[in-house]
Amino acid sequence: MNIAQRIKDLRLSKHLTQKELAQLLNVKPTTISGWELGRNEPSIDTLKDLAHIFNVSVDYMAGDTENQNKDKKSIDLEKDPVVLSYGGRPVSDEDMEVIKAILERHKNDGDIHYE
Incomplete structure (x- = not known):
């Protein structure tokens, strides 16, 4: 999807x-209309402003990604080999199980929103 369609959508x-x-x-x-019709494109500064208004990443606005999330990265803790640390120390397997349990509890309570 191009910038014009992203802005309009x-x-x-x-x-x-x-x-x-x-x-x-x-x-x-008329500037907005021009962007949406693909006649011209916003400057990088305006693209940043648009991303802020719509709460999406600049990469999404520019059409570089389909992921709208601003500052979020999805990781499946069960499938992705990730290395986590806290305070310069690796997170132990036991601590990872506690983290997963907390996330699962909040997921079930509706406090955390998953895609």
């Missing part, structure tokens, strides 16, 4: 008009 998902988005960015509504 994200704007619509936030129930914003082109005029409202333009006001948030301090640009003219």
